[in-house]
Amino acid sequence: xxxxxxxxxxxxxxHLAGKPLRILLVVDGFYPSTGGSELQxxxxxRAFKQAGHxxxxxxxxLDHNKPLAETIDDVPVTRLAYPKIxxxxxxxxxxxxxLWLWSRRDSYDxxxxxxxxxxxxxxxxxxxxxxxxLMVKISGAWEFNGGILDPALRGQPxxxxxxxxxxxxxxxxxxxxxxxxxLRDAGYPRERLRLIPNAVDLKRFAVTMGQGERxxxxxxxxxVGRVERVKGLEVLLDAWTRIGADAARLTIAGNGTxxxxxxxxxxxxxxxxxISFPGEIRxxxxxxxxxxxxxxxxxxxxxxxxxxxxxxxxxxxxxxxISGNEDVVCDGENGLLVPAGDTEALRxxxxxxxxxxxxxxxxxxRSRAVIEERFSLPxxxxxxxxxxxxxxx
Numbered sequence: 001x002x003x004x005x006x007x008x009x010x011x012x013x014x015h016l017a018g019k020p021l022r023i024l025l026v027v028d029g030f031y032p033s034t035g036g037s038e039l040q041x042x043x044x045x046r047a048f049k050q051a052g053h054x055x056x057x058x059x060x061x062l063d064h065n066k067p068l069a070e071t072i073d074d075v076p077v078t079r080l081a082y083p084k085i086x087x088x089x090x091x092x093x094x095x096x097x098x099l100w101l102w103s104r105r106d107s108y109d110x111x112x113x114x115x116x117x118x119x120x121x122x123x124x125x126x127x128x129x130x131x132x133x134l135m136v137k138i139s140g141a142w143e144f145n146g147g148i149l150d151p152a153l154r155g156q157p158x159x160x161x162x163x164x165x166x167x168x169x170x171x172x173x174x175x176x177x178x179x180x181x182x183l184r185d186a187g188y189p190r191e192r193l194r195l196i197p198n199a200v201d202l203k204r205f206a207v208t209m210g211q212g213e214r215x216x217x218x219x220x221x222x223x224v225g226r227v228e229r230v231k232g233l234e235v236l237l238d239a240w241t242r243i244g245a246d247a248a249r250l251t252i253a254g255n256g257t258x259x260x261x262x263x264x265x266x267x268x269x270x271x272x273x274x275i276s277f278p279g280e281i282r283x284x285x286x287x288x289x290x291x292x293x294x295x296x297x298x299x300x301x302x303x304x305x306x307x308x309x310x311x312x313x314x315x316x317x318x319x320x321x322i323s324g325n326e327d328v329v330c331d332g333e334n335g336l337l338v339p340a341g342d343t344e345a346l347r348x349x350x351x352x353x354x355x356x357x358x359x360x361x362x363x364x365x366r367s368r369a370v371i372e373e374r375f376s377l378p379x380x381x382x383x384x385x386x387x388x389x390x391x392x393x
Contacts, residue, residue, distance in 0.1 A: 178323030
């Protein structure tokens with residue numbers, strides 16, 4: 001964690017700082033779902049609604065089992081329909097989105113696009129015709145690694161077009177030091193960049209480390225998230241193979257393309273008896289209450305909600321030394337950082353916290369304190385509201 005960069009400070013109450021704003025939150029993916037951006041949009045929409053603002057959510061119609069329009073958490077959700085035709089369908093979605101924004105150009109005070117994908121580029125393109133201020137959130141998990149802001153693509157015409165569109169946003173929300181520095185290196189003006197992290201609802205995560213209903217007396221290590229290769233879970237299994245089954249058990253919660261593969265690997269290595277794969281968890285707080293240690297062995301992250309939630313639950317963190325993780329985990333204070341892909345370093349860090357309960361408890365207390373100081377929902381909502389209003393001034 002870079003102590004010189006304060007991503008969020010203070011814990012203001014959820015209240016209006018001025019007249020109510022009309023806010024449109026745009027998510028470029030399934031809504032609702034358990035993805036990081038989608039979870040943040042849902043959390044923010046409820047908080048903005050509670051604070052007295054008028055909030056709407058817009059997303060593409062990716063799941064045809066969902067209606068085109070519905071209300072979730074007392075917030076209207078609209079899904080844009082488009083034909084599922086290769087290339088043409090995506091182009092028609094972007095055109096539909098542009099026309100939708102233009103037809104409602106006077107309807108909002110702030111439009112906040114979560115993740116800089118093609119919808120964000122379209123929003124930037126039509127920005128001059130909108131009354132609303134436009135904020136684009138840069139997660140860093142995708143945009144700079146094969147996404148529309150990848151520096152390796154700088155010579156390509158599409159990269160230049162997308163960058164030109166994104167630069168037209170009034171404000172770019174950077175959720176980590178990495179995303180901020182990448183945009184500065186690409187020439188984005190400092191005055192348009194705001195370091196505002198993902199938020200955590202502290203009420204959902206009481207400090208009950210290890211106090212939930214437990215299967216046995218062994219230490220409980222937990223991972224929650226998408227079960228994909230980028231999460232480094234095969235490295236985790238390699239490390240876990242070298243940790244005695246008598247010492248701890250592991251839960252890998254979530255769904256993804258790697259889940260069946262990991263279950264097979266665990267069986268082949270004879271460690272499946274002390275590893276559980278429960279799939280998607282509806283109540284993450286209940287699972288974290290049974291845990292003693294949280295592990296995040298990813299190769300790439302933005303600012304992982306799962307780590308923030310584990311810290312809010314008062315858990316020590318074992319994580320890879322990558323952007324996002326480094327913004328919230330200070331090695332030796334609230335967790336242990338290891339090189340990505342280093343099986344032995346991951347094993348040693350886990351073994352250390354499994355063996356030293358006092359160290360784990362101390363780090364867990366610091367984890368909760370960091371969240372309360374910097375990442376609470378009121379703090380983040382206050383910063384976003386100020387950014388919306390400031391860009392309109």
